[in-house]
Amino acid sequence: MKIFTTILDILFPRKCVFCAKILNKGDDGLCDNCVESLPYADNYGYQKGEIFDFCISPLYYTDVVRQSILRYKFGNASYYSDEYAKVLADCIKECPDLKYDIISWVPLSKKRERKRGYDQAMLLATKTADNLGKTAEVVLRKHRDVQPQSELGNKTERSANISGAYEATNPEIIKNKHILLIDDVITTGSTLDECAGVLLSAGAAGITGATLAKGD
Ligand SMILES: [Zn+2]
Numbered sequence: 001m002k003i004f005t006t007i008l009d010i011l012f013p014r015k016c017v018f019c020a021k022i023l024n025k026g027d028d029g030l031c032d033n034c035v036e037s038l039p040y041a042d043n044y045g046y047q048k049g050e051i052f053d054f055c056i057s058p059l060y061y062t063d064v065v066r067q068s069i070l071r072y073k074f075g076n077a078s079y080y081s082d083e084y085a086k087v088l089a090d091c092i093k094e095c096p097d098l099k100y101d102i103i104s105w106v107p108l109s110k111k112r113e114r115k116r117g118y119d120q121a122m123l124l125a126t127k128t129a130d131n132l133g134k135t136a137e138v139v140l141r142k143h144r145d146v147q148p149q150s151e152l153g154n155k156t157e158r159s160a161n162i163s164g165a166y167e168a169t170n171p172e173i174i175k176n177k178h179i180l181l182i183d184d185v186i187t188t189g190s191t192l193d194e195c196a197g198v199l200l201s202a203g204a205a206g207i208t209g210a211t212l213a214k215g216d
Contacts (some may be wrong), residue, residue: 029083052196055209058091085127099182168202
């Protein structure tokens with residue numbers, strides 16, 4: 001088995017999920033350089049929401065982080081979620097103000113998920129919950145496909161684009177519960193605000209976000 005693994009390592013050398021350089025033997029999924037020099041966000045990347053309470057993010061959406069997340073979403077690199085989940089779970093564990101009863105995620109529409117082959121936020125949430133000794137649960141469905149938020153500019157445009165796109169799927173499990181919603185990137189926060197509005201209307205007590213990275 002060890003020989004088999006060694007042959008696989010020679011044929012398909014493992015690469016750092018962020019900078020894509022070939023890893024040294026014994027490295028986890030990140031190279032030493034990235035462990036040292038990733039653009040780690042200050043103060044847990046704390047960002048206040050209008051409808052959600054606040055969102056935390058361990059990294060800034062820049063440089064190798066941005067390139068890595070683009071490969072994750074559009075380059076079929078779904079296995080990156082293993083390493084991402086460790087980084088995100090550490091941030092959630094360390095953040096002192098965070099309280100939640102349920103872990104969930106901002107879902108893709110079924111159409112987009114079929115096209116991509118996976119829901120990147122669901123993978124990230126499932127594995128992050130694993131790292132925290134918990135299970136992620138479905139609380140939202142995106143029933144309408146919209147223009148990708150990344151193609152739009154300011155918060156007003158993004159909020160209008162996403163309005164009415166989500167619905168609560170399991171109102172009975174969220175009643176009076178605090179929900180931690182996981183996504184890959186937060187920028188203006190309009191997607192999280194929209195999701196939080198839907199969940200609060202369905203009876204949730206409060207919504208907090210946690211994303212791998214935070215844009216400008
Ligand atoms: Zn690296």
